[in-house]
Amino acid sequence: MGEVGMAGAAAVQFRVTVVGSGNWGSVAAKVIASNTLRLSCFHDEVRMWVFEEVLPGGEKLSDTINKNNENVKYLPGIKLGKNVVADPNLENAVREANMLVFVTPHQFMEGICNSLVGKIKGDVEGISLIKGMEVRKEGPCLISKLITDMLGINCCVLMGANIANEIAVEKFSEATIGYKHSKEVAERWVKLFSQPYFLVSAVQDIEGVELCGTLKNVVAIAAGLVDGLDMGNNTKAAIMRIGLREMRALSKLLFPSVRDSTFFESCGVADVITTCLGGRNRRVAEAFARNGGRKSFDELETELLQGQKLQGVSTAKEVYEVLSHRGWNALFPLLSTVHRICIGQLPPSAIVKHSEKPPKLSIVESSAEFY
């Protein structure tokens, strides 16, 4: 299939390209594509950059998507919409776009941004759906910042309680968009993503929202370990709460502008809940604990996830590096302990033992209840 709905295109229309075509990327393309058809401010066609793969039958992934309107590998059984055009050529996929939706594993973003330098239009706005962060010598770098710095564009983030397969079948859920300055741009993104079954709201706290999306995967590993240890719901709820507390405290330490209220949004408490109930980080961590740590996370990822990447383990490592570099390990027992369990330095049961004693967070305690 080719250019759909070009007849309605006008100079003021926004053209969207989704950079990424995994599970969440495909669902995002579907959600967006139904809105670009419906709303006149958007160009109908949604480009989706596909990292090309050859399927077992010999066909190219991008060709099957364009032939069947379906990503048979990462979102089988769901029609993306005829106006989604898969494109394996990154440069070509972004050429016309002025709204770029980034949704790839976070490890690939630096390379993708490198390829995009000089290849995008001048008026481009970006949004990142990516969970994770880059750690550099000088500290953590959020993906939205990486995109802004490398491409010179403004970049929002969208995070929330978003298990892709459930949104794909239009079950009710919510999301939070974080923005830095422009409320107008944030509201354009809200419009692009909103569906009756997908409530999106915007808050002016990009770092808080993005750190929620990143750090919750580490908490999900903690919750999965509790599941694998058969500790029960009280313990799981306590670990999730302590996780949310450490997410909040670390975010505020890293970025003093981060707001408490962000953690009550979908990106905060709801995403912690959904990720700790059903996500893949939780699932693999449960298997890890049931095996008593004898199979590594890498092995279990290969066994259980069919090529999907486990963000939590690498994020835990990156968070640990940040904490170590700043001398904060003792302040964040849960986040630190997850990494040490992941690398086999501590047994899975340490997740409860090391969380039982609340740390003295005196350096950040502005009030008795800060932490």
Add this chain to the structure above:
Amino acid sequence: MGEVGMAGAAAVQFRVTVVGSGNWGSVAAKVIASNTLRLSCFHDEVRMWVFEEVLPGGEKLSDTINKNNENVKYLPGIKLGKNVVADPNLENAVREANMLVFVTPHQFMEGICNSLVGKIKGDVEGISLIKGMEVRKEGPCLISKLITDMLGINCCVLMGANIANEIAVEKFSEATIGYKHSKEVAERWVKLFSQPYFLVSAVQDIEGVELCGTLKNVVAIAAGLVDGLDMGNNTKAAIMRIGLREMRALSKLLFPSVRDSTFFESCGVADVITTCLGGRNRRVAEAFARNGGRKSFDELETELLQGQKLQGVSTAKEVYEVLSHRGWNALFPLLSTVHRICIGQLPPSAIVKHSEKPPKLSIVESSAEFY
């Protein structure tokens, strides 16, 4: 068994009576009794008032508790400690106590307080572990307030992610004590309840803490309905988040002193999580939705709970009365809808439909993110 450890008793020791001997009351007695033995500031013996029942074998419940140190009806298989003395005579049970732990179904508290007037010592401190509230013409009355007003004593509350049977087997969990003025008294209660597996902390927000414990049961019914409708984890997380948001907004409307931070404590987010994962309100609501509402909550309670009471349904009714009386129903779609589903006025599926549109809470919005 009789008076234990009287030899160590001195004038400065605090004597504890637990008023109530259901599932949670029995666990509370066990937790407390191990501390009164260990800590010299407390008298060893813990009295437990038992609402007398005759067991199927013809024996009295209080006699079997005193013979076997076990509440065979409400907490079978768990030793309470030899220093727990069951007493079916309320007046006798409280006569010597200066620390009263109230843990009965909330419907019974007014009657119990009536019986206690003039029967307790002058220096008594109370703590309520009861979830629920009394609704009067002039508005809601928290149980701690009812106790304070009727008995003329100071009364704290203890709430949190506390599934009794899990604490009984010493799985890690947390709780929050809410107090009004005296931090010293709150810390005495913290000492009485704390265990290595049970982390208790105190916050100066008695209304916030108590309303959490009350309102979360209504949210648990909403979550159970979502489970029974097989809506998935995204939807469940969204409903739990919206529930927590309405809990917070209603608490702040009723008591302007209520603090946001309380909802990050164990009594807030953690209790919502644990109650929505495993509590009895969730369980019965799931069954209600699976039956398409054809069996009433009363019937299902009798079928599934072996004599335990379902707090959520009566709390939902009481909350609905408060909301109706103040004209706030439209501001709290989730809390209102739960009651209307419980009484058969709306189908179970309404829980999602009516929560999808966030209400305009302009009268309480102090900032964009208040609600």
